[in-house]
Amino acid sequence: MPTPMIEVESVTKRFGANLALDHVDLEVTTGTVLGLLGPNGAGKTTLVRILTTLLHADEGVARVAGYDVVRDAVALRFMIGLAGQYAAVDELLTGRENLELVGLLYHLSKPERRRRASEVLERLTLTDAADRLVKTYSGGMRRRLDLGASLVGRPKVLILDEPTTGLDPATRIDLWQFIEALVADGTTLLLTTQYLEEADRLADRIVVIDHGRVIAEGTSNQLKNQLGGDLLEVTVASHDDLDRAAGLLTGLGAGLPTVDRSRRRVTTPAEGKAKTVIVAAERLDAAGIAIDDIALRRPSLDDVFLALTGHSAAEGVPDPAVDEEIVGAGRGQGSRP
Ligand SMILES: Nc1ncnc2c1ncn2[C@@H]1O[C@H](COP(=O)(O)OP(=O)(O)OP(=O)(O)O)[C@@H](O)[C@H]1O
Ligand SMILES: [Mg+2]
Structure with a gap:
């Protein structure tokens, strides 16, 4: 050990x-x-x-x-x-x-x-x-x-x-x-x-x-790996299609799609590699939704964080002003007492 x-x-x-x-x-x-x-x-x-x-x-x-x-x-x-x-x-x-x-x-x-x-x-x-x-x-x-x-x-x-x-x-x-x-x-x-x-x-x-x-x-x-495989990421051509696209892409893998409005992007867990991309593209095409980009990618730690906490790592809560409570007199190395 x-x-x-x-x-x-x-x-x-x-x-x-x-x-x-x-x-x-x-x-x-x-x-x-x-x-x-x-x-x-x-x-x-x-x-x-x-x-x-x-x-x-x-x-x-x-x-x-x-x-x-x-x-x-x-x-x-x-x-x-x-x-x-x-x-x-x-x-x-x-x-x-x-x-x-x-x-x-x-x-x-x-x-x-x-x-x-x-x-x-x-x-x-x-x-x-x-x-x-x-x-x-x-x-x-x-x-x-x-x-x-x-x-x-x-x-x-x-x-x-x-x-x-x-x-x-x-x-x-x-x-x-x-x-x-x-x-x-x-x-x-x-x-x-x-x-x-x-x-x-x-x-x-x-x-x-x-x-x-x-x-x-x-x-x-x-x-x-806890996220269970790859993510499918679709960038739609028009903002107006985002919610419809998210609906159509639900169920390609375990878990719900997330929508990033600023990037016009829907991300969803996906099972089954290339076939998923084809199925997704066909569904969007049949619904008349134009896409700029579609790809499978491995999840980043950011995705893991989002899945675990429901919020992105960047958007934490601001720290309120707090009173210092310090035990003992001197600090060790790295800072001055
Ligand atoms: N001395 C203190 N008095 C009162 N509340 C405190 C004190 N220090 C920390 N807290 C509270 O404890 C919680 C954890 O704070 P902490 O500073 O450990 O977070 P952090 O993960 O280091 O955040 P950051 O990324 O902003 O540095 C916060 O809600 C903070 O307001
Ligand atoms: Mg801190």
């Missing part, structure tokens, strides 16, 4: 009447990447804060690297790298100073702090900007520096809360490559994301949460 690096058993957290986490169970095997996928307000950050000892659960147990997140919190803070959802670097210091300061929190000697800061700057291609004040950095550079801060302590387990949210596509891909290199070196990673393609690309296993509850888990392929 491979040993779990992160174990979460029945963790529950309430904020007043709001049940942010509802008996969540999960495990991350050492050396693997778990993608915690969920829309706004799903409970991702709440779980991250519990795992990184910043917040206490109301019920349940969580262990990271064998340490209990409550009982062994002080020891654990030095074991985990955390990069939060919002960059936690100091604007009025340079990139290098920020990293050396994190080294100080680890009680590293001055030469060792210098060495590690340079190494991290190099890996994140920030060397050229290292001696500039962070307030002159772009959003992507801050994100990279924040991630870098979580690496100074060379943690075996890294927890990244939406590491690429708000980044442009090129920077996101850079960061993915960097994360992949860390994982290849043996780092265990828990990563939260709202981006299905990010979970698809980086995660060995995916846990989907919505409203504080685990609603699905498995590899990205297993989740896609």
Whole structure:
């Protein structure tokens, strides 16, 4: 049996009447990447804060690297790298100073702090900007520096809360490559994301949460297979035909069609490969509905999310302003106290 690096058993957290986490169970095997996928307000950050000892659960147990997140919190803070959802670097210091300061929190000697800061700057291609004040950095550079801060302590387990949210596509891909290199070196990673393609690309296993509850888990392929085969996608020539087309395409596979009005598209589960396309085309033709495009495709994680939650991953509920509730004084690596 491979040993779990992160174990979460029945963790529950309430904020007043709001049940942010509802008996969540999960495990991350050492050396693997778990993608915690969920829309706004799903409970991702709440779980991250519990795992990184910043917040206490109301019920349940969580262990990271064998340490209990409550009982062994002080020891654990030095074991985990955390990069939060919002960059936690100091604007009025340079990139290098920020990293050396994190080294100080680890009680590293001055030469060792210098060495590690340079190494991290190099890996994140920030060397050229290292001696500039962070307030002159772009959003992507801050994100990279924040991630870098979580690496100074060379943690075996890294927890990244939406590491690429708000980044442009090129920077996101850079960061993915960097994360992949860390994982290849043996780092265990828990990563939260709202981006299905990010979970698809980086995660060995995916846990989907919505409203504080685990609603699905498995590899990205297993989740896609839960949808039962391929999807038929038809783009009609005229908006006016959308609802009629959806009616005609019902029953080609298990499950109901969904209509995307902005794209003039009907998507429906389909059984039986090419034959389904012919049957669908014939039905639409017989009804006098002109089509622009018709194709079978494998479901994406986005389809899985839509099928599981009834809403797309992009349209989460906005977070209301919330009061911070922080347990303990200092944070571990990755951010400044
Ligand atoms: N300190 C707090 N006080 C009160 N309510 C909170 C607090 N932190 C989180 N919540 C609530 O708990 C729920 C889960 O929030 P959480 O921040 O964990 O979601 P999330 O999945 O990280 O969302 P996002 O993708 O927007 O970051 C939300 O309903 C949120 O409003
Ligand atoms: Mg969050």
